[in-house]
Amino acid sequence: VLQEIFQTEDTIMLLERSIKAKEYPLKVAQTRLEGRARRSNIELCRDAPQFHLVTEVYTLDDTIQTLKKLLQETRDTLQVLLRNKSKLEHDISVKANSFFIDRKCMDMRKTFPCTPRLIGYT
Template identity: 55%
Template sequence: SNRAVQHELERYVSDKVTAQRIDHHLSHHLRNALSLPDSWSKFTDDNILHSQSERAVSHKLRDEIKILLKAMSNKMWNQFNTVNVAFTNRMSETTDAKNSLQTHLAKTLQEIFQTEMLIDSLKKALSDKECPLKVAQTRLELCRDNPHQRLVGEVREIEDTIHKLRERLMEAEITLQTLVKTKDALDHDLSIKAKSLFLDQEKCMGMRKSFPSTPRLVGYT
């Protein structure tokens, strides 16, 4: 009958749709299964390319750092040598100044010695003149005869000599004071020069005997 035919057709269509759904589902899974190796290959290739890129960046960075460290090391080396030359020049100048001071000090000490000898000599000369002056003055008071004028001249001559000796003695004593002050100043300056040389030679240059390595310069060690 017509109803039976319709029912048969509907069942056929239903089975066909179900079959199509199954085919579609299987086909989708099959395509995914077949595409997995391609996806893995692309993923691997991407990782390799990324790794190569990162290594290139790292290599470039290392090269730049090496160049920078080398430049810094050269700059520090040049500065190191410049400072050493400056220290050497200053030590040479200080040594020359110290030697000159020692020479002047030796001469000053000799002048002090000679001035002290001169002062002693002047004091003795004054002492030697005091006795004849007293004798001449006594004779002048007692004498009223012809030799009186000669005694007056003798007294004046002795007094003039004593006056000059006292002036020379005063000058010598002032000179001695000046020489002693000069000696003290030279001693002080020599002490400063000696300390400066000690600091430059023993302390500063002692710490600069060797140039530090590049890693140490940049704080790696």
């Protein structure tokens, strides 16, 4: 479980880095589109560079949304793993306490007379 938690945390870190790496190119493409839309003394046209920029913005935005969704799913998985770890630690604690009580009872049981001697008292 600890290994899975470690791997999940690494995945979260990689996804966050990937999202940040995609945000800057998205901003650049959006700025270029806005600049093209606000050109003065030039006729606004839908040429190949315009289509390419629009496609790039949509592609980057879709990629970022997909990465964010994956990041949320990974965070949810991490929470499940942490709950499982906590439950396992609690179970181990309960079993260790039960084992301690069993040992204590066994030590006390050793002081009782054996069964054949007890039968004579009935």
